[in-house]
Amino acid sequence: MTDLRPRNITVDRPRQVLVIDWLDGVHCEYPLSGLRNICPCVQCRGGHEYMGRMVEPAELFESPPPGVSTEVVGAHFVGDYAIQLVWADGHDSGIYGWSLLRPLCPQDNPQPSDGSFRHQVMK
Ligand SMILES: [Zn+2]
Numbered sequence: 001m002t003d004l005r006p007r008n009i010t011v012d013r014p015r016q017v018l019v020i021d022w023l024d025g026v027h028c029e030y031p032l033s034g035l036r037n038i039c040p041c042v043q044c045r046g047g048h049e050y051m052g053r054m055v056e057p058a059e060l061f062e063s064p065p066p067g068v069s070t071e072v073v074g075a076h077f078v079g080d081y082a083i084q085l086v087w088a089d090g091h092d093s094g095i096y097g098w099s100l101l102r103p104l105c106p107q108d109n110p111q112p113s114d115g116s117f118r119h120q121v122m123k
Contacts, residue, residue, distance in 0.1 A: 004022060004023060004024065004098060004102055005022070005023050005080065005098055006020045006021065006022055006023070006098065007021045007022060007023045008020070008021040009021075009075070009083060011032075011072050011075050012029075013071075013072065015029075016031065016032045016033065016070070017029040017030060017031055017032060018030040018032060018035060018072075018075075018085075020101065020105075022102065026105065026107065026108060027107060028101070028102075028105035028106065028107050028108065029106060029107065030060060030101065030104070030105075030106065031060060031061065031106075032070050032071070032072055033063050033064065033070035034059065034060035034061055034062065034063075035060070035085065035094075035096065036064045036068060036069070036070045036085075036087060036094075037059055037060070037062050037063060037064040038055045038059050038060060038104070039064075039091070039093075039094035040055075040094055040095060040096060040097075040100060041091075041093035041094045041095070042093075043093060044094065055100065055104060057103075057104050057106070057109040060104050060106060061106075068087075068089065068091075069087045069088040069089035069091070070087070071087065071088035072085050072086065072087060072088075073086050073087065073088050074086030074092070078095055081097055081098060081099075082095045082096055082097040082098065082100075083095075083096050083101075084096070
Protein backbone atom coordinates (compact mmCIF):
# COMPACT_ATOMS: atom_id res chain seq x y z
CA MET A 1 0.00 0.00 0.00
CA THR A 2 2.97 2.29 0.42
CA ASP A 3 3.20 3.12 -3.27
CA LEU A 4 -0.51 3.66 -3.68
CA ARG A 5 -1.10 6.97 -5.37
CA PRO A 6 -4.00 8.95 -6.78
CA ARG A 7 -4.65 8.80 -10.49
CA ASN A 8 -6.85 11.85 -10.37
CA ILE A 9 -7.81 14.42 -7.73
CA THR A 10 -10.64 16.91 -7.99
CA VAL A 11 -11.95 19.47 -5.53
CA ASP A 12 -15.68 19.30 -6.25
CA ARG A 13 -16.73 22.60 -4.75
CA PRO A 14 -20.48 22.38 -5.59
CA ARG A 15 -20.66 19.09 -3.71
CA GLN A 16 -18.06 20.10 -1.11
CA VAL A 17 -15.99 16.95 -1.48
CA LEU A 18 -12.44 16.08 -2.43
CA VAL A 19 -12.64 13.34 -5.04
CA ILE A 20 -9.70 10.97 -5.36
CA ASP A 21 -9.47 8.19 -7.90
CA TRP A 22 -6.66 5.93 -6.78
CA LEU A 23 -4.39 4.04 -9.15
CA ASP A 24 -5.97 0.75 -8.11
CA GLY A 25 -9.36 1.99 -9.27
CA VAL A 26 -10.88 2.84 -5.88
CA HIS A 27 -13.01 6.00 -5.94
CA CYS A 28 -13.14 8.06 -2.74
CA GLU A 29 -15.02 11.21 -1.80
CA TYR A 30 -13.86 13.11 1.27
CA PRO A 31 -16.12 15.81 2.77
CA LEU A 32 -14.21 19.10 2.79
CA SER A 33 -15.51 20.00 6.26
CA GLY A 34 -14.18 16.69 7.53
CA LEU A 35 -10.81 17.26 5.90
CA ARG A 36 -10.58 20.58 7.68
CA ASN A 37 -11.61 18.85 10.88
CA ILE A 38 -8.74 16.37 10.58
CA CYS A 39 -6.22 18.97 9.35
CA PRO A 40 -2.92 17.26 10.09
CA CYS A 41 -0.87 20.39 10.82
CA VAL A 42 0.73 21.00 14.21
CA GLN A 43 -1.54 23.92 15.00
CA CYS A 44 -4.77 21.99 14.39
CA ARG A 45 -3.52 18.84 16.09
CA GLY A 46 -2.88 20.84 19.24
CA GLY A 47 0.89 20.49 19.39
CA HIS A 48 3.73 18.25 18.38
CA GLU A 49 2.90 15.66 21.02
CA TYR A 50 -0.33 14.87 19.16
CA MET A 51 1.17 14.57 15.69
CA GLY A 52 1.33 10.80 15.75
CA ARG A 53 -2.28 10.30 16.77
CA MET A 54 -4.35 8.12 14.49
CA VAL A 55 -7.33 9.77 12.83
CA GLU A 56 -10.55 7.78 13.05
CA PRO A 57 -12.61 7.51 9.84
CA ALA A 58 -15.61 8.92 11.72
CA GLU A 59 -13.75 12.20 12.26
CA LEU A 60 -14.11 12.81 8.54
CA PHE A 61 -17.82 13.29 9.17
CA GLU A 62 -17.43 15.72 12.02
CA SER A 63 -17.25 19.47 11.53
CA PRO A 64 -14.41 21.71 12.62
CA PRO A 65 -15.02 24.32 15.33
CA PRO A 66 -17.23 27.32 14.50
CA GLY A 67 -15.43 30.06 12.61
CA VAL A 68 -13.10 27.63 10.88
CA SER A 69 -13.49 27.78 7.11
CA THR A 70 -14.39 24.61 5.25
CA GLU A 71 -14.10 26.28 1.85
CA VAL A 72 -11.13 25.18 -0.24
CA VAL A 73 -9.62 27.95 -2.36
CA GLY A 74 -6.50 26.13 -3.49
CA ALA A 75 -4.83 22.75 -3.69
CA HIS A 76 -1.20 21.94 -4.44
CA PHE A 77 0.70 18.70 -4.77
CA VAL A 78 3.51 18.21 -2.30
CA GLY A 79 6.10 16.08 -4.00
CA ASP A 80 4.41 12.87 -5.02
CA TYR A 81 3.20 11.93 -1.57
CA ALA A 82 0.63 14.50 -0.45
CA ILE A 83 -1.73 17.32 -1.26
CA GLN A 84 -1.80 20.69 0.47
CA LEU A 85 -5.18 22.35 0.85
CA VAL A 86 -5.62 26.11 1.14
CA TRP A 87 -8.71 27.21 3.03
CA ALA A 88 -10.67 30.42 2.60
CA ASP A 89 -9.52 31.72 5.98
CA GLY A 90 -5.91 31.53 4.81
CA HIS A 91 -4.97 28.34 6.62
CA ASP A 92 -2.65 26.29 4.41
CA SER A 93 -0.30 24.34 6.65
CA GLY A 94 -2.17 21.06 6.42
CA ILE A 95 -0.34 18.47 4.33
CA TYR A 96 -2.59 15.52 3.56
CA GLY A 97 -0.45 12.54 2.68
CA TRP A 98 -1.75 9.68 0.60
CA SER A 99 -0.95 7.40 3.53
CA LEU A 100 -3.31 9.50 5.67
CA LEU A 101 -6.10 9.81 3.13
CA ARG A 102 -6.31 6.32 1.75
CA PRO A 103 -7.18 4.55 5.03
CA LEU A 104 -9.85 7.19 5.67
CA CYS A 105 -11.60 6.63 2.32
CA PRO A 106 -15.32 6.75 3.15
CA GLN A 107 -16.05 4.32 0.32
CA ASP A 108 -13.58 1.87 1.85
CA ASN A 109 -14.88 2.22 5.39
CA PRO A 110 -18.35 0.91 6.18
CA GLN A 111 -20.24 3.50 8.18
CA PRO A 112 -20.48 2.83 11.91
CA SER A 113 -23.30 0.41 12.47
CA ASP A 114 -24.93 -1.50 15.28
CA GLY A 115 -22.99 -4.60 14.37
CA SER A 116 -25.84 -6.29 12.55
CA PHE A 117 -23.72 -6.71 9.45
CA ARG A 118 -21.17 -8.66 11.40
CA HIS A 119 -23.91 -10.86 12.86
CA GLN A 120 -25.11 -11.67 9.38
CA VAL A 121 -21.62 -12.61 8.28
CA MET A 122 -20.99 -14.63 11.43
CA LYS A 123 -24.49 -16.21 11.44
ZN1 LIG B 1 -4.27 22.93 10.31
